[in-house]
Amino acid sequence: MLSPTSDDNTTKNKQHYDKRYAKIDISKILKIVENVDKYLDEVTVVDTSWVCMYSRNFREEVKGKKILELGCGNCYNAAVMAALGAEVYANDISDKSGAIIEALNAKTNFKYPIKYLKGDFLKIELLPNDFDLVVGKAFLHHLTHEQESEFMKKIVASLKPEGGARFVEPAVNNLILDKLRWMIPVPGRPSSLNIKKFKEWQANDPHPIRDNSGKHYKALGNNSFKEVAIESVGSIERLHRLFPNVKWNRKFRFHALKFERLLPKFILNKFARTQTIIYKFPR
Numbered sequence: 074m075l076s077p078t079s080d081d082n083t084t085k086n087k088q089h090y091d092k093r094y095a096k097i098d099i100s101k102i103l104k105i106v107e108n109v110d111k112y113l114d115e116v117t118v119v120d121t122s123w124v125c126m127y128s129r130n131f132r133e134e135v136k137g138k139k140i141l142e143l144g145c146g147n148c149y150n151a152a153v154m155a156a157l158g159a160e161v162y163a164n165d166i167s168d169k170s171g172a173i174i175e176a177l178n179a180k181t182n183f184k185y186p187i188k189y190l191k192g193d194f195l196k197i198e199l200l201p202n203d204f205d206l207v208v209g210k211a212f213l214h215h216l217t218h219e220q221e222s223e224f225m226k227k228i229v230a231s232l233k234p235e236g237g238a239r240f241v242e243p244a245v246n247n248l249i250l251d252k253l254r255w256m257i258p259v260p261g262r263p264s265s266l267n268i269k270k271f272k273e274w275q276a277n278d279p280h281p282i283r284d285n286s287g288k289h290y291k292a293l294g295n296n297s298f299k300e301v302a303i304e305s306v307g308s309i310e311r312l313h314r315l316f317p318n319v320k321w322n323r324k325f326r327f328h329a330l331k332f333e334r335l336l337p338k339f340i341l342n343k344f345a346r347t348q349t350i351i352y353k354f355p356r
């Protein structure tokens with residue numbers, strides 16, 4: 074049994090994402106599926122979440138693999154992996170993800186139609202040693218630490234001995250930068266300097282207060298896997314908001330992501346805003 078804080082977090086996530094995914098337009102996903110390689114060529118050079126998800130030739134790695142995606146959400150990544158020829162099992166607490174998958178399966182010709190696993194991951198039944206890979210894109214940081222450790226036990230039990238996991242999560246390795254980030258308001262979220270409004274927003278936000286440092290994800294992986302690697306992305310790229318024009322913004326992100334690869338690892342780790350977390354060989 075989980076604590077009331079974790080249960081409350083799950084309820085908040087379900088409510089928030091049921092609302093958000095009600096408006097998903099699947100025609101956009103269908104276009105991606107039609108020409109998946111072209112889509113990946115475009116997004117894996119400018120969008121940190123896709124850069125991270127498909128680093129280290131992950132595009133080739135997924136082909137023919139049995140993959141469990143946690144927090145599949147809008148189902149873009151589940152659809153991309155299915156279009157690449159993976160056998161995808163997609164789980165999300167939001168029933169809307171199930172509706173998106175049903176609609177996608179009806180309109181596509183995936184080698185393996187995507188299978189939706191409904192509801193809270195901790196409550197679904199899985200076979201032991203069944204999956205080659207478990208993936209999550211912007212998922213773990215939606216769990217409390219308590220939930221995360223239960224998830225890890227279940228993930229490890231569901232993986233084959235040579236299997237692995239890959240997560241893309243925000244990187245919070247610099248407390249000053251993090252404080253500054255919260256001070257800048259974004260659409261739908263007030264500045265932390267506006268204390269009353271910020272607290273009201275926080276009460277309904279589906280992100281629990283937790284540790285999202287590389288150090289935390291390294292220790293988490295070391296408990297359950299024999300190999301752990303963390304790649305930090307978006308140290309210079311994070312300044313892209315200075316370029317509001319769409320064309321210039323894209324150009325900036327492309328060059329920033331290319332250039333920052335030349336930086337020493339400790340700088341990348343300190344300033345990056347996103348990280349790929351790669352775990353291999355469950356213990």
Ligand SMILES: C[S@@+](CC[C@H](N)C(=O)[O-])C[C@H]1O[C@@H](n2cnc3c(N)ncnc32)[C@H](O)[C@@H]1O
Nearest residue numbers: 086090144145146165166167193194210211215
């Ligand atoms: C930030 S969204 C990421 C969605 C998607 N992967 C993406 O890249 O856009 C986090 C997702 O985790 C799901 N989620 C949160 N708690 C969950 C739980 N306990 N079990 C399954 N899914 C959960 C939410 O419903 C939401 O779709």
